Amino acid sequence: MNLDHLRVQIDSLDSEIVRLLNERINVVLEIGEEKKKAGAEVYVPSRERAVFDKIRSLNSGPLPDEAAHAIYREIMSAALALETEMKIAYLGPEATFTHQAARNKFGVSVDYIATSTIGEVFDCVQNRSADYGVVPVENSTEGAVTHTFDQFATTPLKICAEAYLPISLTLLSDQPSNEVNLIFSKQEVFGQCRSWLTANMPNVKLSPVESTTKAVKLALETPGAAAIASVMASDMYDVDVLAENIQDMQGNTTRFLIIGQEYSAPTGCDKTSIVFGVKHKVGALYDALSVFKTDNINMTKIESRPSRNKAWEYYFFVDIDGHVEQPEVKRALDELQEHCTLMTILGSYPKAEI
Template identity: 85%
Template sequence: MNLDDLRNQIDSLDSEIVKLLNERINVVLKIGEEKKKEGAEIYVPSRERAVFDKIRSLNGGPLPEESAHAIYREIMSAALALETDMKIAYLGPEATFTHQAARNKFGVSVDYIPTSTIAEVFDRVANRAADYGVVPVENSTEGAVTHTFDQFATTPLKICAEIYLPISLTLLSRHRKDEISLIFSKQEAFGQCRAWLAGNMPNAKLSPVESTTKAVQLALETPGAAAVASVMASDMYDIEVLAENIQDMQGNTTRFLIIGQDFSAATGNDKTSVMFGVKHKVGALYDALSVFKADNINMTKIESRPSRNKNWEYYFFVDIDGHADDPEVKRALEALQEHCTVMTVLGSYPKAEM
């Protein structure tokens, strides 16, 4: 075939692809109508996982797996936007890592609502001003985001999905590196690139602000200033990248949670999050955690936070492998309840790929 023949073949394939995409959307809209009749959730994480797994198994190349995933993410995003006026609240403003994580999960077609605090994300979802919320919960370098854990102690909302986002930090400025005397960023971002900044920008003053996006805005307004932020912020605010991947640890990753009104159905590869308190006596926590060992359930995380009800009493947050509806997990949770003064299953949801 010559070049014209190959281009004609592309045109023919594009026509078929567009036709099939619209046929797929029409089926999705019918499914959406049935969900609304039943009062069911439009976004179903377990079904999303099944679709991605199916696409992965069908894709024989040469299309890369990551590209196939990205394409279908946007196909499903368009479908969600057509099924309902879906709104996603997130810890803003725009171009923060939470915004990036939200878009990685829900695509570009749904509506996003930036908030100034994690508490506001929870409030908007609880009051149904947003369908879902996206909040950070832990970073592989800096540890837990305690504000997120604290919110779960006072809300009926559930965790329905999780996201792992590799954090790549960049130095952004409209000045040359040797002209920079002041660097803005979020405190956590400074913590993740402290050694690089000390070695490469030793004379620059570090000024913490509430978000990496605010840092970029200030860097654009302030003479001799730069910002540590994401490359997404560079694109959005048209500011030059002076250095990439300046985080001290490659592989630095933040975990985000998707919160909603209910948690997901089982997929066979799930995680369950539980919050509980124990009696103030010797061995109480040991006795509580032993229920997971008894049923051979792997505990992947434990975090403690003050209960705020009484001094020196704590809530414990635990992640375990499995779904709350799995027989062994259900049995373990029932046993855990006997050791606790309070116990809540915060959610069961598909494990995200790290």
């Protein structure tokens, strides 16, 4: 076959792909109408998980699974945008890692609302100026994002999905590295690349700011300054990359939660998050947590936060394997409630791939 003939084949395949994509969108719009009649949520994490799993099982290559996932992410993003004017609130500004995680989860076709605090993300979803929110909850190097846990202690919102984002930190500046005497970034980011900075920039002043995006803007305005941020920020603000992958741990990953009005239906591979408080007595927490061992349920995370109602009392945030609709999970949570002064199910949702 010559090149011209192969290009004719490509043109024919493209015509068929476009036709089928529009046919798929028309079916999605019909589904959207049925959801509206039933008052159901437009975004369904359990169905999203099923679609991605199906695509992976159908894909026999040579297209990599990651590429197929990315393509279908944008197909579904376009469909969501046509079904409704979907708005996603996130901890901004643009080009932060939370923005990147939100884009990875919902694609480029929906609308995004940047907020300046985690609390504002919750407010946007609660007052329905946004359909969903994306907030960081923990980093594999620096640990928990306590502001997110504190918000969950007082909100009726639910966790409906989660996402993991590998954090690749980049040194950005429009000046040569040997002229840099000041670096802007978030305090947590400095912690994630402490060894690299000690080895490569030992005498450079570090200036913490509230976001990596603000760090880039300040670096562009300040002589002799650089910023540590994402490659996405480099593209968005047209600033040079001086060094890539400067994080101390190459597996550095941040977990994000997607919050909405309802939690997800079971998929068979789920996680449930709860918050509870126990009586102030000897063995109270041990007795509460023992229900998970009794019912053979794996607890994957526990985090404590001070109660805002009384000094020296704490709430406990726990993740367990399974969905609240599974009999053994429901039984364990019913048993847990007997040991608690309060207990709230924050959400059951599909496990994200790490």
